Amino acid sequence: MDxxxxxxxxxxxxxxxxxxxxxxxxxxxxxTVWDHYNANPRYQAAKILERMVEPERTVIFRVPWVDDKGExxxxxxxxxxxxxxxxxxxxxxxxxxxxxxxxxxxxxxEQTFKNSLTSLPMGGGKGGSDxxxxxxxxxxxxxxxxxxxxxxxxxIGPNTDVPAGDIGVGGRExxxxxxxYKKLANEFTxxxxxxxxxxxxxxxxxxxxxxxxxxxxxxxxxxxxKDLKGLRVAISGFGNVAWGAAMKATELGAKVxxxxxxxxxxxxxxxxxxxxxxxxxxxxxxNQDIVSPYAKKYGVEFFAGKKPWEQKVDIAIPCAIQNExxxxxxxTLIDGGCWLIAEASNMGCTAEAANLATQxxxxxxxxxxxxxxxxxxxxxxxxxxxxxxxxxxxxxxKLHQIMTNIHATCVKFGTEANGKINYIKGANIGGFVKVAExxxxxxxV
Numbered sequence: 001m002d003x004x005x006x007x008x009x010x011x012x013x014x015x016x017x018x019x020x021x022x023x024x025x026x027x028x029x030x031x032t033v034w035d036h037y038n039a040n041p042r043y044q045a046a047k048i049l050e051r052m053v054e055p056e057r058t059v060i061f062r063v064p065w066v067d068d069k070g071e072x073x074x075x076x077x078x079x080x081x082x083x084x085x086x087x088x089x090x091x092x093x094x095x096x097x098x099x100x101x102x103x104x105x106x107x108x109x110e111q112t113f114k115n116s117l118t119s120l121p122m123g124g125g126k127g128g129s130d131x132x133x134x135x136x137x138x139x140x141x142x143x144x145x146x147x148x149x150x151x152x153x154x155x156i157g158p159n160t161d162v163p164a165g166d167i168g169v170g171g172r173e174x175x176x177x178x179x180x181y182k183k184l185a186n187e188f189t190x191x192x193x194x195x196x197x198x199x200x201x202x203x204x205x206x207x208x209x210x211x212x213x214x215x216x217x218x219x220x221x222x223x224x225x226k227d228l229k230g231l232r233v234a235i236s237g238f239g240n241v242a243w244g245a246a247m248k249a250t251e252l253g254a255k256v257x258x259x260x261x262x263x264x265x266x267x268x269x270x271x272x273x274x275x276x277x278x279x280x281x282x283x284x285x286x287n288q289d290i291v292s293p294y295a296k297k298y299g300v301e302f303f304a305g306k307k308p309w310e311q312k313v314d315i316a317i318p319c320a321i322q323n324e325x326x327x328x329x330x331x332t333l334i335d336g337g338c339w340l341i342a343e344a345s346n347m348g349c350t351a352e353a354a355n356l357a358t359q360x361x362x363x364x365x366x367x368x369x370x371x372x373x374x375x376x377x378x379x380x381x382x383x384x385x386x387x388x389x390x391x392x393x394x395x396x397x398k399l400h401q402i403m404t405n406i407h408a409t410c411v412k413f414g415t416e417a418n419g420k421i422n423y424i425k426g427a428n429i430g431g432f433v434k435v436a437e438x439x440x441x442x443x444x445v
Contacts, residue, residue, distance in 0.1 A: 005034050012053055019102035021322060024351055025109050026053050028365075032428040040436075046444065048436045055108060057081040059155050060101070063129060065147040067140055077148050079127035079155055079163075082108035085438035088159055089125030090115055090374060092166030092194075095173065099128040106322070110346055111374070113431030114367040117406045120378035125161055127152070133168050134287060145176035153181045158189040158384070164377050165194040167239070167321070171206070175199075190384025193377035202380035203392045204399070205373075210244020211396070212372015212403045213317060213344040214252065219407035220340060220364060223421065229253035232271075234313040234338075236260045237320030238280050238291055241344050241370065245319055246272050246280065258308035260320065261291040265308040268300045312336040318348030327352035334360055342369045354424065364423035367431060368406050375402045406430075 001009075012026055030049065037043050059079040067073050078101060081089040091111040094104070104126045112124025129148060133141055156163060165174050171194065178192045178199070185191075195201035204211065214228075221227055231254050235242050238259045246256045255271035259280055268276070276298060283291060295302035309316060309329040316333050318325045324345060330353040333341065341357045343349055343366035349357065357363035376399055383389055390398075406427075413433075414426020 001031075002034060004038075005030060008049070016102075016105070019105060021106040021347070022102045022109065025106040025347060028351060028354070028424065029109075029113065029428045029432070032422075032425040033432045036429050036432070042440065043436055046440060048439055051439065052083065052112075052432075052435065053109070055080050055082045055105060056084060057155075058101070058105075059152075061151040063131070063144065063148050063151070065140075065144045067143075068137055073144075075129050075131040075144070075148075077127070077129045077151060078104050079152060079161070080104045080108040080125060081155070081161055082124040082126070083112040083435060084123035085435050085442065086116060087121035087123045088157075089161035090122035090164070090377065091124060091126040092128075092164045093169050093173075093177070094126070094128035094166040095131045095133050095168030096128070097130055097132045099130045103322070104128055107346055110367050112435060113428060114371045115374055115378075116431040116434045117368060117409060117427060118371050118375045118378060118402055119405060120375065120402075122162075122374065122378050122381075125163075126166075127163055128166065128169075131168075133173070134289065138172075141173065142176045145173055146180040149177045149180040150184070152177075153184045156181070156191055157185075158191050158381070162190070162377075162381060163192055164374070170194075170240070171196055171201075190381050193380040195380070197389075200380070200384050202376055202383055202395055203389070204395050205376050205380060206240050207244035207247060208376035208399060209241045209370050209373030210246070210319070210344065211248045212375060212399055213241070213245050213319075213342060213369045214248040215372065215400050215403035216364065216369045216407055217249075217315065217317070217340070217342050218252065219404055220342065220362060220423075223407075223411070224362070227253075230255065231314040232257055232312070233315045233317060234258045234308045234311055234333075236265070236308055236318045236324060236348075237345070238284050239319070241373075242319040243277065243281055243284070245317055245344055246277055249317075250274075250277065254315075257313060258311060259291055259294065260308050261289055263290040263292050264302055264304040264306050266291050266295045266300055266302050267308070267311055268294075268298065270300075309333050310336070313338055315340045315342070317342050317344050319344040320348070321345055322347040323350045325349045325353050327356055329353060330356045344370045346370065358422060358424060362421075362423075364410070365427050368410055368423060368427040371406055372399055372403055375399055
């Protein structure tokens with residue numbers, strides 16, 4: 001590592017002790033943009049990178065609420081408003097016991113570059129709580145969402161910070177939070193995305209991250225003179241991202257052979273079809289968070305407690321959570337003939353796995369691959385501002401074009417001397433340049 005880069009990273013580590021996920025995300029970006037940064041003395045003079053790794057604002061608050069037994073519960077709420085250089089803060093809200101400040105800082109930092117890549121006017125942010133919605137009644141979830149919004153409402157707005165859903169936060173939770181925001185703010189505005197269709201939500205928003213991921217993979221394949229038809233695809237997870245990816249990949253002729261959950265994974269050698277995908281959604285909506293019933297229903301093999309990366313496939317698409325695919329998993333995939341890995345989850349691969357995949361096969365990072373979700377959120381913001389709704393075909397066409405443009409940006413900034421496309425480098429520099437130029441134009445603020 002360059003001495004000055006090491007000094008920079010040592011400084012970031014000293015300011016953010018113990019925040020492993022955030023430091024991993026910063027290091028990945030810094031390593032790839034460092035040469036570009038050093039080649040621009042005006043960036044250095046304005047301390048662009050030093051400012052970029054510091055959130056503009058971090059809000060931490062308590063969330064007291066009453067459960068169905070009448071007992072008071074206390075959770076912690078967060079909103080990390082990372083960068084607003086190119087637009088209002090934009091990023092999801094996550095409800096999960098694992099939510100920490102480090103995790104949300106990593107996600108907000110990544111979101112800044114991801115949103116920049118979409119070319120839409122959105123800054124980067126992320127929020128959430130250590131509240132666990134699993135096992136809670138509908139009324140308990142409503143009371144928690146309302147209590148959470150009683151504090152968060154003062155920090156967000158359609159031109160300030162526009163949250164969305166994420167892990168543990170679907171249409172129901174967004175609806176409850178939006179309802180309380182509307183009551184407290186006394187206005188009906190597009191302050192949330194991922195809303196129900198009846199009150200301003202965009203069509204195909206739930207599927208958008210998965211759809212966008214497959215559109216990006218499609219562009220990666222075109223660059224290699226290939227297409228999806230007949231290729232074997234391993235997908236992890238069975239939430240909205242995995243659902244959308246499985247649906248679009250199957251529609252385009254690929255054979256999706258795995259889905260997974262906390263209990264293990266299912267291997268279906270014949271691939272998913274419409275009925276199986278619908279059942280996958282049923283399982284997800286059952287709130288059980290398990291995929292083993294799929295194996296029983298369709299007579300296929302279930303691998304308890306294991307990850308799907310041991311199967312022989314052409315393409316692997318992690319769709320669940322950060323760092324779900326490690327270096328050993330990456331090597332197993334490569335040994336089994338996998339030649340393309342695309343992160344549909346945020347930082348779905350460990351740094352070691354991403355480096356190995358970049359060196360040996362073709363790899364693309366989440367900030368490029370999974371930008372389709374926030375892209376359609378941006379389109380929802382546009383529809384709300386215009387007080388209209390587009391058709392599924394209109395939204396899908398715009399999403400497809402955005403993902404095609406993101407791929408072109410990765411090619412522009414990531415093509416190396418030997419002709420190979422380094423997607424990590426291309427995505428990071430492409431996202432960095434737009435934010436850096438906006439920050440330069442706005443002065444030291």
